[in-house]
Amino acid sequence: MARSFLNIIWQTALLWLVFRLGGYLVGALHLALPGNVAGMLIMFALLATGAVKPRYIEVASGFLLKHFAFFFIPISVGLMSFGSLMRQSGLALLVILAASAAIGAAVTGMSVQLLQKRREP
Amino acid sequence: MNNLPLFALFVVLTLGAYLATRWLFLAYRHPLLNPVFLSTVALIAFLQATGLTLEEYRPAKDVMTYLLGPATVALALPLYHNRRVLKSHALPVLSGVIAGSLTTMAAALLAGRVMGLDGGVLLSLGPKSVTVPIAVEISRLTGGEASLTAAFVVATGMIGSIMGPSLLSLCRVKSPVARGLALGTVSHGQGTAVALLESETAGAMGGVAMAIAAVFTALVAPYYLPLFLR
Incomplete structure (x- = not known):
């Protein structure tokens, strides 16, 4: 128990380091990319080249991804500050967001599945 | 504190x-x-x-x-486990995410126009499907309002992750690859979080879609969004 806790700590530190590296590179190179996504791509490259072995980050990654949704709760609470806009045109915005998300998801989901099937009949 | x-x-x-x-x-x-x-x-x-x-x-x-940053970096691991799927499906993945990103932006702006929203709100709506840090940057670039865009991003994440899975089932999208990509394309990290609850593969694809959609949207939004404001 104590050991796996320590594992989570130092593995998280490694993830954090790559996250900061991503942010730094994006800033230095003026890339149109958020630092966390850049960090994800860097970590993928490290894994693909074998510089980082999956077991170096396995425990912490498993834990963080299992609770990935948690991080969006404090962020979503921020919606509170748009109360007046919501009262004014909240329904219209809700319809727009829902309809556009639905169409986008259907287009991606169906086209990917279709192209997949065509490849492996 | x-x-x-x-x-x-x-x-x-x-x-x-x-x-x-x-x-x-x-x-x-x-x-x-x-x-x-x-x-x-x-x-x-x-x-x-x-x-x-x-x-x-x-x-x-x-x-x-x-820890959201390190957690996003952690998505590299399921991505790595799914590298073979990714390699053999490079074309469907790329074209699916791009098609979805273009469609959701167009649908949002057209619907917004029909409902009579003003230009500033419309431009803030444009990048709503990509992750917050990049959506805010796009919004600044195209003339939207950053804080409003951030609110739309979060709302879209919530809406997409609530109705996305049932909608995809309704459209008979069963492949975990396609489901993960669809959720990540329209609802970034929150969609990915729901995809992760479905399966590891779907979660990994959510991360992939989030990354591709972010990069692609950042590249095209400044030219694409104004087309719907004329």
């Missing part, structure tokens, strides 16, 4: 709401029991009822979201 008890209260409440709603969701698996949605509603209701402000919640929020 000048108000430690309040800080502790917010952390305990947020964690408690998350654990309770997560348990509820896993027990019943109903999309409306989305943990982010229910917890957010509960916390906002609490703040409203007690008269506490968002400003007072912020220190707790900053600490609790501190």
Whole structure:
């Protein structure tokens, strides 16, 4: 128990380091990319080249991804500050967001599945 | 941090709401029991009822979201485990995400115009499907309002992750690759979080879609969005 806790700590530190590296590179190179996504791509490259072995980050990654949704709760609470806009045109915005998300998801989901099937009949 | 008890209260409440709603969701698996949605509603209701402000919640929020960056980096691991799928499906993946990104932007702006929203709100709506840090940058570039865009991004994440899974099932999209990509394309990290609850492969694809959609949207939005404002 104590050991796996320590594992989570130092593995998280490694993830954090790559996250900061991503942010730094994006800033230095003026890339149109958020630092966390850049960090994800860097970590993928490290894994693909074998510089980082999956077991170096396995425990912490498993834990963080299992609770990935948690991080969006404090962020979503921020919606509170748009109360007046919501009262004014909240329904219209809700319809727009829902309809556009639905169409986008259907287009991606169906086209990917279709192209997949065509490849492996 | 000048108000430690309040800080502790917010952390305990947020964690408690998350654990309770997560348990509820896993027990019943109903999309409306989305943990982010229910917890957010509960916390906002609490703040409203007690008269506490968002400003007072912020220190707790900053600490609790501190690990979101490292967690996004952690998505590289399921991505790595799925590298063969990714390589053999490079074309469907890329074209699917691009098609979805273009469609959702067009649909949002056209619907917004029909409903008579003004130009500033429309431009803030444009990048709503990509992850917050990049959506805010795009919004600044195209003339939208950053804080409004951030709110749309979060709302889209919530809406997409609540109705996305049922909608995809309705469209008979069964492949975990396609489901993960669709959720990540329209609902970034929150869609990815729901995809991760479905399967590791779907979660990994959510991360892929989020990355491709972010890069692609950043590249085309400044030229694409104005087409719908004329």
